[in-house]
Amino acid sequence: PRSPSLGDTSVLAGLYGPAEVKGSKELPDRAALEVLLRPKVGLPGVVERSREQLLRQTCEAVVLGVLHPRTAITLVLQVLSDAGSLLSCCLNAACMGLLDAGLPLSSLFCGVTCALDPNGAIILDPTTRQEQEARAVLTFAIDSTERKVLTATTKGSCSVEEMQQCLAAAQRAADTIFQFYRDSVRRRYSKS
């Protein structure tokens, strides 16, 4: 399991697969990917369900499912603490989980959250307070090969130009995260 933290936001990811799949969920030509997001407190609700779908679609875009037909790949994310930017922390945890398990991927991805404060300034990796006071909160999943957008989700309203600026800032920030992935993997495999 992998456990990245953005400041005080922390998510634990566990990845299982390619494993046996129960009858109805089996897909004949590719792997069936399932994401389970468990909040820190309480039972998973509608918010978790919609985030699960978002994470699943992002992962399906990079996992080479056709190499493992009729199997199930399950990703379980447990929220350990939430101090803001939870969705991008989940995205990063998901990607590191996929990396750690050695599943075939076409690229890596990372999550970056941008908040637009009432003045129009862009804040990257906002805290919970900054998210609540912001006019709009945007989360992007950026791929590692060409820094293209895999997923974009917005809460609140912003203009098209502001969204483009946030995207550009997120793409720049993605470099730092990908470097962190490289350093983590290097540290893990540098023993013996």
Place this chain on the structure above:
Amino acid sequence: GGAYWVDSQQKRYVPVKGDHVIGIVTAKAGDVFKLDVGGSEQASLSYLAFEGATKRNRPNVQVGDLIYGQFLVANKDMEPEMVCIDSSGRSSGMGIIGQDGFLFKVSLGLIRKLLAPKCEIIQELSQLYPFELVLGMNGRIWVKAKTVQQTLIIVNILEACEYMTAEQRKQALAKLSGN
């Protein structure tokens, strides 16, 4: 041109044709045994795929037995099939693994390291106690030494080899042979 071999570290096994693996018998269905090999599907093994097996002379395989065999068929579209004979019909070390001993799981990368020619770990361990060892490419290792204690010591060393450097391993073994 050049060819690249990319070695990646995983714990989950995906069946590959020709790989030698340790399977656990989970069911006997008529003429075929079903084996758990650690992949996404169970592998099938025909009772005739043993050395000297005929319709009258069936191998004595029970549910829960350990089998060392190789994959005849293993691709993403079909159920994997195992055999315990090579292409000339000889068993060459494959078949039912005997009673006693201890089966445990390690990562695939460690198995590949242990199977490399002139693996230091195996040589150093054999200086310690005599033991029998079967390595499955699916991450499973079976060990049997003279006593239960010796078996467990070897198991613990092999599991720890994942994270120890060569130096730390030599120190651990030196401490054990000093006893």
